[in-house]
Amino acid sequence: MLQRFLDPKLPSLKICGITLPADAERLAVMEIDALGANFWPKSKRFLNPAEADFLKALAGRILRVGVFVNAGPDHPRELIERGLIDVVQLHGDESREESQAYLDDKIPVIKALGIRNDDDLKAAADFPADALLLDAHAPGLYGGTGQTIDWLAAADFIKSHPTLSIILAGGIVPENAAEALATVHPAALDTASGSESAPGIKDFEKVAALKKATA
């Protein structure tokens, strides 16, 4: 599933920040490629791992990504072992070594990077991960801000690094998703605030419009 999700010829959609079992089920029924569940306790979209067993039933139907911020090595692995998630998304200040350790353990890993400028993009190029998620720089918040990054710079970066798998995040909404794909050509789009009616509550009119724009 990860391979299909990251295939640049078939742009994918990841809906991040799900908190409700019914929303997760509906995303799977709609054949959305991936969902993100946020296990950072300070997120407005925090999903308590003790209440996340509903993710098990979605195995094989939708790629399940667990979002972590500076969680250390054990917590993400525990959720993988519990069968709740397929992929670890490191969305904090995690080091190259931490990310490499997931690759060494054959655990799929996405590293999110807050992008301010070209230097941040250059530094991203050799980060060890299955995919890089380019997000807006958000000190203290880390993600889910609705802020966009410089799409033209991201497009240049992708063009000059054709072997990298890049997910574009930050301020993706139904109104700009098609343009984001046409401009940047990422393997996938990722959205949290652009697909909800309130933090952690998905708006399925927006989800349907996002799916249409990425189809």
Ligand SMILES: O=C(O)c1ccccc1NCC(=O)[C@H](O)[C@H](O)COP(=O)(O)O
């Ligand atoms: O959404 C959050 O609250 C969040 C908090 C801390 C780290 C990551 C977080 N979200 C992860 C995502 O993958 C979001 O989709 C991404 O940051 C883009 O968010 P948005 O601009 O709201 O679409």
